[in-house]
Amino acid sequence: VKLWGGRFEESVTDAVEKFTESISFDKALYKQDIMGSKAHASMLAKQGLMSDSDRDTIIKGLEEIERQIETGQFVWRTDREDVHMNIEAALTDLVGEPAKKLHTARSRNDQVATDFRLWCRDAIDGIISRIKNLQIAMVELALQNEGLIVPGYTHLQRAQPVLLQHLLLAYVEQLERDAGRLLDCRARVNFCPLGACALAGTGLPIDRFMTSDALGFTAPMRNSIDAVSDRDFVLELLSANSITAVHLSRLGEEWVLWASEEFGFLTPSDKVSTGSSIMPQKKNPDPMELVRGKSARVIGDLVSLLVLCKGLPHAYNRDLQEDKEPVFDSVKAIVGMLEVSAEFVQNISFNRERIQKALPAGHLDATTLADYLVKKGIPFRTSHDIVGRSVALCVSRNCELQDLSLDELNSLNPIFDKDVYEYLGVENSIKKFRSYGSTGSECVAGQLDYWIDKLSISRER
Amino acid sequence: VKLWGGRFEESVTDAVEKFTESISFDKALYKQDIMGSKAHASMLAKQGLMSDSDRDTIIKGLEEIERQIETGQFVWRTDREDVHMNIEAALTDLVGEPAKKLHTARSRNDQVATDFRLWCRDAIDGIISRIKNLQIAMVELALQNEGLIVPGYTHLQRAQPVLLQHLLLAYVEQLERDAGRLLDCRARVNFCPLGACALAGTGLPIDRFMTSDALGFTAPMRNSIDAVSDRDFVLELLSANSITAVHLSRLGEEWVLWASEEFGFLTPSDKVSTGSSIMPQKKNPDPMELVRGKSARVIGDLVSLLVLCKGLPHAYNRDLQEDKEPVFDSVKAIVGMLEVSAEFVQNISFNRERIQKALPAGHLDATTLADYLVKKGIPFRTSHDIVGRSVALCVSRNCELQDLSLDELNSLNPIFDKDVYEYLGVENSIKKFRSYGSTGSECVAGQLDYWIDKLSISRER
């Protein structure tokens, strides 16, 4: 019989029981639930709402239940609805009468909000540590590929040459903001709803600061209705995950491209590739395809949660039970995406020779040439036009800018001098960059140093 | 070792294996996979690509595997990646050499597309049958509540009186379109990709019409690249589900409202209600809250799938492995929502007395009064204004329109005559409706007849 059954005469139907149960997924909160109950029992005892001996019995019972759960001996029962009722009922089975005092000055509404915040806090810490690992892997990959110039793209058209290191550090920057967003979210998550009870608080003499402290929260939430109504903390977490997922989807896209026959810039090792059931030659960069693909579920999870909360009146509504699965799924996905991305980073090699061979194509030095003209005093807009016509000439002759003779260049504009050849070609071009944040070798080296320090990466290799 | 491992020297890492496996969820396709393989083997034998005896061995082996799966004896292995490889490898373990011929002229790309279309076809049939059940439950509820007038709302403000039957049939109409959408989707799902192989078809002499027929498809798909690339059939299914989910969320919202103390129009039985862990008096209409809430995941699943497919080049990309979970989840949710809604419909009673007592409030007869004036020859816009001022008078006197004396009415406009009282009051008002599709008793009775016939509901009760 349900623990809330006093006024009920009939049980719910099987279909309703099955449809409304949450134990199949919220059992993931067991650790947080037990931790919360222990803190709550201690507080109740301290406040005289339960004897010390009842408290000790309860805590011991809860520890036994935790042990049973972790060793797979615990039987989760659908007729006991959720993780809270399963544990409380099991505790009653185990220790009897004292267990009936545990739910004093507590509702499942504040209990689940507390459990869920504790779970999210851990999840955030876990994600941040994976972000850091991926950043470190990126920086180490950069360190292994010093001096390698790759084409930089805009519109997927060759734009200007960049150092591979510079590109890798762009991902490190994005990941840093992802971590920052999670830290900000963590600060808002970390307030304690326990003691808000159903929605209004209680008349019993509880000490919410004591439970809040015991559970490592910053403080108890100030308003009991807010405490049980709102799920903005998970909306924020799933938003942060979605942004990270978008970043990773872009990395996935890029590296799938780069691993293609046509780009041929990188080769994943067998350890991070898979084959085809029909085509014997295939070797696919599946992990990064799935990293890209899994961004979809992270975004879908966020949408689910936004739709869920839209238009609900205060305070707790049963709809909110649906808040957990999207969060669990999002966190699992993002952790997997980060871990596998790091693993991929550690198992690819760049095809330096092939990259260098391909570099002359695409007029990557055109903008450097325009800057040359600017330095000679030509207004940029005019320089742009002159170089544009130079490129048109190259296209018609199927050659590169550095292949044009000085006469040919001068036919377009007399200002070209023979020092122009110091600006042409990808290697020359890369040497010219100097602005802060640019792909110039010194700038990039400085940035690398910054990240090596910040991420505490060893310089010895 | 992987079945595709010929050119590989190293195995994937554990993290990659775990991240890329799909067996944990695509095993749900085992029945379709085995059905497809049996049809494929029969075709290969008929086309001389395998002996009849190999075919028989394979089919018997597949049936044994199906038996093992359904009795829980089959061991799903993550290192065998997915349902296809698990079954093929188990078949090889079981029957040896002949099994190695099964994958002739087939790729996992066309195989999974075939399995998935078969699965979706079944899912659609299952959803449609639940829609029909809910429609029947609605009509039967209508039959039990003949003559009951309830307030009709716009903006959640009382608008005009309607027959409860009329409102219930509005839901039946929406569900009918939901079913129609699924039928249209089914017609597009039901084409056979098998034989498209990796993406280009094959040079082996297969007969795609034979397998298509054997599996109950309308025809083989005309273009092999399209056959393995596209997932529009599941996008369409999840779109249809999302629209149904929105309909059900609105029903959920309405009935949660109606079950509130403030509305008090309906009472769910204990069999479809749950209580509170802290508040002893609570009896909550949880099933309909969750019906409303679960619409969120159905929408989220659609979004996941749209995001997944966005921007992928042809043909199969590993991202597409992520197509299954949202579909499984959406179908499970929508089936549950429909079933539980029907169960709820069967377990509620309308509080006729309370509804009637509340009916006079809200001036539900104001529009009928305006129509009265129109019938007397006053232009509608002028009638609207006169009645608007009549209502203002009622508000100031805290009374209803029918409480105004003829003198008072005439003070607003001399055209009012004593026949006006035949138009005032909710019962009079409802009697006046006569337009096709309106809430007039005869119209509604006619609609009920239509649905009783269409849904083959017995008239005997």
Place this chain on the structure above:
Amino acid sequence: VKLWGGRFEESVTDAVEKFTESISFDKALYKQDIMGSKAHASMLAKQGLMSDSDRDTIIKGLEEIERQIETGQFVWRTDREDVHMNIEAALTDLVGEPAKKLHTARSRNDQVATDFRLWCRDAIDGIISRIKNLQIAMVELALQNEGLIVPGYTHLQRAQPVLLQHLLLAYVEQLERDAGRLLDCRARVNFCPLGACALAGTGLPIDRFMTSDALGFTAPMRNSIDAVSDRDFVLELLSANSITAVHLSRLGEEWVLWASEEFGFLTPSDKVSTGSSIMPQKKNPDPMELVRGKSARVIGDLVSLLVLCKGLPHAYNRDLQEDKEPVFDSVKAIVGMLEVSAEFVQNISFNRERIQKALPAGHLDATTLADYLVKKGIPFRTSHDIVGRSVALCVSRNCELQDLSLDELNSLNPIFDKDVYEYLGVENSIKKFRSYGSTGSECVAGQLDYWIDKLSISRER
């Protein structure tokens, strides 16, 4: 003063007026609104609810207003809220008293539903015609590129050779389903809500079949509450658009890839390319990037509408005013995407020489080689392994399969004979395909014929 102002004593604040107005966007419905009002007036006259002369005055007035709108003379007023009130009030200004009869037996609730369905019906027709244009452009591009073999991809890795025509027809197939989905949607859109009035119908003797016929609808909607409550018809339209958008995003992705320096398969003409403000050499395939990008808003619009409708009780709620902008935006985007895609198709050329030069890479013939072994009696799974090892050999020698000597092949398996060379190389490989729907030349030619007929494309070129 508002037309509904009878019972009101104060006007809404400026902020509320501005926030709640819809005239800034729903004026797009003016043509449908006037068409509906004309049909409504004719019906009212026929039913004796208005004189023929009033009807004529109203119709003439509405035509004058339509003229004013189309010549830019009409002044839309925010204080008149929406398109319906603007037109009705302007009609009253123009023709006086008779105009006050127009709103008889009509509410804005059924009026806007009618207008919007008419608008959507036109929009669907417009989209379908653009889909057909794009299909035709694709087929014509195919006809211009007979015999051109390109690499087929899975996982963006080279998989098997395919005829470019085959790939182009894959898009034609997808577009055909997109059109089919819209046609099914159109059939559900095309029912008439007019006469449902506020939500309950009316007691006035209207003829809903007459207005339904006059406006080209299949029939009046059967249930008045359903008629004004539901927006599933736009949810379905936006779902269909989203699926089309996903298809186009994939085309966009593919062609952006193919236009890159690295692929180099196609060159867009200057007419469909743009340049860079800084990099003089750039020539970007912007239209297809934007086609890909605009899929995002089409999906976002669908989500907006799903979220909007979630959890609303019956019948009309003001939230529903927000239904129009996403629909207008989605339709505009999808029309633009289809038109520009067709324009791009008509302005690209394939770089036959470069493609052919690149074809040997990637072992595209490996599966054909496996089929060769199958024909020799080797079970496919064994063949796959033998070819896998052959490819590994090629990789180690940096050569292609056709470069292996018979001795080398025989070292892997003795069954290879010299006829194997008829199966190696991309041209040989393509010749072998023969299954229905495959990339074999005859199959593709047959499919092309099918589409030329179906799309009524001239065979003369």
Place this chain on the structure above:
Amino acid sequence: VKLWGGRFEESVTDAVEKFTESISFDKALYKQDIMGSKAHASMLAKQGLMSDSDRDTIIKGLEEIERQIETGQFVWRTDREDVHMNIEAALTDLVGEPAKKLHTARSRNDQVATDFRLWCRDAIDGIISRIKNLQIAMVELALQNEGLIVPGYTHLQRAQPVLLQHLLLAYVEQLERDAGRLLDCRARVNFCPLGACALAGTGLPIDRFMTSDALGFTAPMRNSIDAVSDRDFVLELLSANSITAVHLSRLGEEWVLWASEEFGFLTPSDKVSTGSSIMPQKKNPDPMELVRGKSARVIGDLVSLLVLCKGLPHAYNRDLQEDKEPVFDSVKAIVGMLEVSAEFVQNISFNRERIQKALPAGHLDATTLADYLVKKGIPFRTSHDIVGRSVALCVSRNCELQDLSLDELNSLNPIFDKDVYEYLGVENSIKKFRSYGSTGSECVAGQLDYWIDKLSISRER
């Protein structure tokens, strides 16, 4: 002719020009664009890349253009694509040669990122100030309704009594976190991409710190590729808006409910209500319906942007042009929602008498009664059961808990004493609350004081 036209021989087609233009919406950035150009010109002059006189000419020209724009004299040209090219070309028309130097060491890629960050920074400040206004309005509404007890709900079923002030402060809490999220976002937005140029930085001797300072940024962005590639700052802004929108949708839902005939808790004034075109008696709380409804577009805008960015390779892709409209739309919507919510708050009155009359229903004191038993030493779980049976008794007798005699109570449990009546009834119940954050009068008064101080609200009224 396009400013990037040097290498082009043909113009884009009309359809492409229309499809790819952004001037129709990105002109909203004119102020930021001009501000950025002025800072850039000053820096170029300081660094010797332009003369002081050219700088002065440019700045004067830009100021003239700004004046023209703000007075409506400026002609935006579609053939000039976007706001950047429109202003640069107009500047060239106006001041000639010097204008051609403005685009030195700058690309539209870094320019638009700079403009957009500046715009978002302003938008965030604007939203935060509206949040504060709504908080203030809520607190003032609370101050006007001291002592008013309303039913608190869970599952929309009556749960426990709460002070209206307590509920209003719950919204203030949520809004405070919304503001906090925006502040965190602002800190990440406020870095300067200018000088990243196309993607790689430049070889010209620019000073990025100077422009960053001049524009009020915290610092220049560290990595040029990141600077032009990423749009996480707008994803974050739109995420924050979505969460705020969900909060407001819940407020909208609640107040629409409360304004219904059935709840009847509040009455909006005519100034924030609208009527019906057909039903003369209607007075609808449209602003709050639209607040609820507009949450849909805010969520849809976020989804658009997430889908947009998913799977793009580095660096700038034309898809990103689609980033602006969702942001503009989201910000406009959220600002409107906040403003109108505040206006609604200022124009509603609570129906104290009606609320009080309705309060006895729903056994709001049941939990207080259970607490009474706990204080008497009964374990809570047992208390819950006893009170549950007491409620069942009330339901069968159609009375309230306080109507039960002591004998009747004692028939359920002998521990009840006559002091029980100090715990029954809503007023008694509310007096008992005392936990931190609860709805007890002192707690709520303390919270009110907190917010009055924090929001600097005058205590004089």
